[in-house]
Amino acid sequence: MTVTTDPKKPAEAAGVFLEAGAVVPSATAHAQSGKAHVEVPTRYDAILLSSFGGPEGQDDVIPFLRNVTRGRGIPDERLEEVAVHYRHFGGRSPINDQNRELKAALEARLAERGVDLPVVWGNRNWHPYLNDAMLEADAAGHAKLLAIATSAYSSYSSCRQYREDWADALEDAGLQQRMQIDKVRAFYNHEGFVTPFVEGLRAAVAEAHDAGFADSEIEVLFATHSIPIDDAARSGDPSVEWPADARGQTGGAYALQHHQVSEHVAAEAAPGIAWQLVYQSRSGPASQPWLEPDINDAIDELAGRKAVIIVPIGFISDHMEVMWDLDEEATETAENRGLWVRRTPTPGVHPAFVDGLVDLVLERVEGRPVAERSAVTALGVEPDVCRAGCCENTRRGFRPAIAGLQP
Ligand SMILES: CC1=C(CCC(=O)O)c2cc3nc(cc4[nH]c(cc5[nH]c(cc1n2)c(C)c5CCC(=O)O)c(CCC(=O)O)c4C)C(CCC(=O)O)=C3C
Numbered sequence: 001m002t003v004t005t006d007p008k009k010p011a012e013a014a015g016v017f018l019e020a021g022a023v024v025p026s027a028t029a030h031a032q033s034g035k036a037h038v039e040v041p042t043r044y045d046a047i048l049l050s051s052f053g054g055p056e057g058q059d060d061v062i063p064f065l066r067n068v069t070r071g072r073g074i075p076d077e078r079l080e081e082v083a084v085h086y087r088h089f090g091g092r093s094p095i096n097d098q099n100r101e102l103k104a105a106l107e108a109r110l111a112e113r114g115v116d117l118p119v120v121w122g123n124r125n126w127h128p129y130l131n132d133a134m135l136e137a138d139a140a141g142h143a144k145l146l147a148i149a150t151s152a153y154s155s156y157s158s159c160r161q162y163r164e165d166w167a168d169a170l171e172d173a174g175l176q177q178r179m180q181i182d183k184v185r186a187f188y189n190h191e192g193f194v195t196p197f198v199e200g201l202r203a204a205v206a207e208a209h210d211a212g213f214a215d216s217e218i219e220v221l222f223a224t225h226s227i228p229i230d231d232a233a234r235s236g237d238p239s240v241e242w243p244a245d246a247r248g249q250t251g252g253a254y255a256l257q258h259h260q261v262s263e264h265v266a267a268e269a270a271p272g273i274a275w276q277l278v279y280q281s282r283s284g285p286a287s288q289p290w291l292e293p294d295i296n297d298a299i300d301e302l303a304g305r306k307a308v309i310i311v312p313i314g315f316i317s318d319h320m321e322v323m324w325d326l327d328e329e330a331t332e333t334a335e336n337r338g339l340w341v342r343r344t345p346t347p348g349v350h351p352a353f354v355d356g357l358v359d360l361v362l363e364r365v366e367g368r369p370v371a372e373r374s375a376v377t378a379l380g381v382e383p384d385v386c387r388a389g390c391c392e393n394t395r396r397g398f399r400p401a402i403a404g405l406q407p
């Protein structure tokens with residue numbers, strides 16, 4: 001377990017990040033203050049495993065996409081364009097089965113470690129929905145839930161949107177007065193999340209060596225979901241002046257968190273091999289800037305390399321964004337360039353990851369001091385309770401959220 005509390009570290013670890021007038025050390029303000037950490041034991045009744053959800057057959061695809069894009073008035077014709085990825089796989093996303101497996105693995109590990117907490121599962125965009133999971137918990141007499149989202153980083157899509165949707169679902173279920181929901185901290189730098197990537201990259205590098213490639217011929221691409229620059233700039237604690245990245249993009253907490261994890265995994269598993277952080281799955285109008293470079297452009301621009309290893313550092317399981325955008329599209333881009341290409345595994349139900357989730361629950365149940373919690377990067381242990389205004393999406397207007405400091 002490595003915990004960094006040295007306030008000078010983030011500036012160093014920011015490495016390629018330009019200062020851009022930013023006070024980089026303040027990036028650890030949250031790690032230093034400890035104010036948003038709950039270091040007193042808390043009793044919970046159940047765990048709420050929350051995910052994105054996905055269609056499970058051709059007839060589900062458009063209703064699912066309407067849910068994902070609700071409130072934005074996107075016509076079905078446009079949704080059909082996104083639907084092709086799902087249609088290609090029989091209209092079935094693997095994400096729900098992956099969450100069923102994760103739920104079973106988490107229940108088994110909780111039992112093995114003597115943690116007597118049931119797990120209920122609900123999705124933001126498909127059955128079983130969040131409000132159904134909350135009603136199920138209520139029917140079993142559970143009033144205090146600790147939520148785990150299947151999303152490790154800080155941004156609107158990966159954190160705040162869950163917190164807003166929980167608020168909505170509590171209201172739909174009529175449970176606002178009876179049920180309390182807290183959220184485990186952003187866990188992108190927890191050892192349990194990082195370990196599967198380290199192992200996967202180590203194995204892929206060994207394979208590349210066996211195939212005859214020298215270190216200087218290999219490039220590691222850490223891939224994550226692109227998000228609008230607007231969202232990126234607002235990701236994380238709003239009182240922190242987050243540094244711009246090497247491209248001068250205002251990356252907020254989201255880009256810096258990914259950069260630090262990538263740097264850590266590269267140092268552990270591929271020392272001396274070139275790497276970069278790249279983005280995928282961009283959508284939205286062309287006029288709206290999103291984080292770059294796109295993985296396909298990055299592959300096109302690789303000079304002098306013969307092998308590329310893609311590490312899906314932004315994702316928990318091999319869902320559609322991994323199966324399509326990486327295993328179909330990016331792989332084809334690389335093969336068209338004559339490159340040898342491997343994509344390393346996501347955490348899935350890796351024992352280290354599942355064990356890490358149990359740790360994240362226990363640190364709240366036990367009120368574990370921050371100094372005894374796992375964090376392998378310089379930003380340190382993320383707060384248990386999101387700051388007011390954390391990860392807001394101003395394009396869509398304010399929506400109330402729970403599991404954070406108000407508003
Ligand atoms: C950061 C991030 C994650 C990672 C964090 C996490 O894992 O939660 C993520 C995950 C996922 N995204 C998913 C699917 C979709 N995302 C969409 C749209 C968008 N995602 C965004 C961001 C993210 N998304 C954004 C900024 C948009 C634009 C619209 C908007 O401004 O909100 C759309 C709409 C169509 C389109 O616009 O392409 C779909 C269908 C699935 C399910 C896959 C499956 O079914 O297996 C998963 C796990």
Ligand SMILES: [Fe+2]
Nearest residue numbers: 157225281321
């Ligand atoms: Fe998405």
